Amino acid sequence: MALRRAHADEYAVRVNRAVELLSGRSPALARRALQSEHGLSERQARRYVRAAQATPGGVVVPERTTVFTVRLPGSLVARVRACACAGGEHQRDRRAGAGAWLGRRAGWGGELRSSSSPTGSPVHGSRRRTGSWCPSAA
Numbered sequence: 001m002a003l004r005r006a007h008a009d010e011y012a013v014r015v016n017r018a019v020e021l022l023s024g025r026s027p028a029l030a031r032r033a034l035q036s037e038h039g040l041s042e043r044q045a046r047r048y049v050r051a052a053q054a055t056p057g058g059v060v061v062p063e064r065t066t067v068f069t070v071r072l073p074g075s076l077v078a079r080v081r082a083c084a085c086a087g088g089e090h091q092r093d094r095r096a097g098a099g100a101w102l103g104r105r106a107g108w109g110g111e112l113r114s115s116s117s118p119t120g121s122p123v124h125g126s127r128r129r130t131g132s133w134c135p136s137a138a
Contacts, residue, residue: 011048012061014038018045018052027053 006014014034021030027049035045052058 007064008062009064012059014040014048015051015055016058016061018048019056019058022049022052022056 017037018030018034021033025033030052031042031045031049034040034048035042038045040048
């Protein structure tokens with residue numbers, strides 16, 4: 001049975017905990033403590049400890065994202081895509097801009113992300129989808 005990957009917030013919490021554990025222990029002891037605290041395999045715990053060694057200041061814990069699907073008229077979707085293509089933007093950049101606009105309007109302060117790295121920062125160009133929605137980007 002394959003287990004799911006950790007969400008970005010879970011990953012960040014575990015890396016930050018590994019940073020704390022490394023402050024007073026050897027990597028081997030930190031790994032064992034992380035294994036027992038989070039129920040991880042030795043390999044998983046070792047990867048978190050390595051990530052903690054690479055980022056001794058820790059990582060930012062992002063807010064977990066939720067899928068929010070709305071139905072929009074096809075003409076509106078086509079206009080947004082055409083506008084993004086004309087400006088050379090990617091669809092995820094449009095979403096980030098929409099999130100910033102919503103944040104200013106509602107006092108939210110968050111951002112919309114389509115794909116993110118384990119640290120929560122947007123990943124641009126990491127996994128390019130085939131069949132781009134923008135004809136000029138294909």
